[in-house]
Amino acid sequence: MSAARPLLLPYAALIGAIVTLCVGTSLAKGLFPIVGAQGTSAYRVGFAALILMLVWRPWNHPISRADLGRVALYGAVMGVLNLSFYMAIRTVPLGVAVAIEFIGPLAVSVASSRKLIHFVWIGLAVLGLALLLPIDPGARPLDPVGVGFACVAAVMWALYIILGKRTGHLHAGRSVALGMVAAALIVVPIGVASAGTALFQPRLIALGLVAAVMSSAIPYSLEMIALRAIPKRSFGVMLSLEPAAGAVAGLVILREHLAATQWLAIAAIVAASAGTIMTTPAEPMVEDAP
Numbered sequence: 001m002s003a004a005r006p007l008l009l010p011y012a013a014l015i016g017a018i019v020t021l022c023v024g025t026s027l028a029k030g031l032f033p034i035v036g037a038q039g040t041s042a043y044r045v046g047f048a049a050l051i052l053m054l055v056w057r058p059w060n061h062p063i064s065r066a067d068l069g070r071v072a073l074y075g076a077v078m079g080v081l082n083l084s085f086y087m088a089i090r091t092v093p094l095g096v097a098v099a100i101e102f103i104g105p106l107a108v109s110v111a112s113s114r115k116l117i118h119f120v121w122i123g124l125a126v127l128g129l130a131l132l133l134p135i136d137p138g139a140r141p142l143d144p145v146g147v148g149f150a151c152v153a154a155v156m157w158a159l160y161i162i163l164g165k166r167t168g169h170l171h172a173g174r175s176v177a178l179g180m181v182a183a184a185l186i187v188v189p190i191g192v193a194s195a196g197t198a199l200f201q202p203r204l205i206a207l208g209l210v211a212a213v214m215s216s217a218i219p220y221s222l223e224m225i226a227l228r229a230i231p232k233r234s235f236g237v238m239l240s241l242e243p244a245a246g247a248v249a250g251l252v253i254l255r256e257h258l259a260a261t262q263w264l265a266i267a268a269i270v271a272a273s274a275g276t277i278m279t280t281p282a283e284p285m286v287e288d289a290p
Helices: 004-029 032-056 065-088 094-101 103-111 117-131 144-166 172-200 202-229 232-239 242-254 260-278
Strands: none
Touching: 004 032, 004 094, 004 202, 004 232, 004 242, 032 065, 032 172, 032 202, 065 094, 065 144, 065 172, 094 103, 094 144, 094 242, 094 260, 103 117, 103 144, 103 260, 117 260, 172 202, 242 260
């Protein structure tokens, strides 16, 4: 039993990261009626930037102008990703939004290989997206604006992966910290402009800090533990469970009930994502959305 513990710990850490991220996002959604999606996103990105800067202290390490530009672009995409996803879950159930967003990394994985089997996974993902349409009489129609924001988040997640690889030669913690600062420079002003002085109420600041820690600081820390011991392909397969975890968190915490076809859609997208990663010979994508 004691010998199995070190082997199970990284997988437990990754499951904890997925669950904490989904729970933290669900809790963050509770702030929407007060400060809006923009204000909540400002809390998450702003506090995450502060925490990461204090932890990694990138100012103690020189960085070239070219690398700083790469990190800034990576961070800008990270900011738009966070903001567009929070804008999506205003009107779209969490599990559905995560499923749509996950099409981004799925597309990146598929683009890295030309295997025939990948067309099966593409078809399965397309089937999943088609099932998200309100064809079931018991399904609530999806808000097209919310779906649009989820699609933007999917594109941003794909760009986040591509741009993140271009900063792969840099220290991971310091580059993420600087990138989060760039994201905050975009998201925080939008949040302040939208929420106004409500954003500076001490009670809401405390709740925003809790949401930021739950949806950013803890998941990122647990993922770092997992990445050290879990093979990248296995990491990607487990990460593809995130849409299902988001749907469960939305059901339990937010009371977001889905129709049977929407649960089936999420299952199809999870299966397509896992299948793509398992059959991609090139290095699989392992980056999570911030």
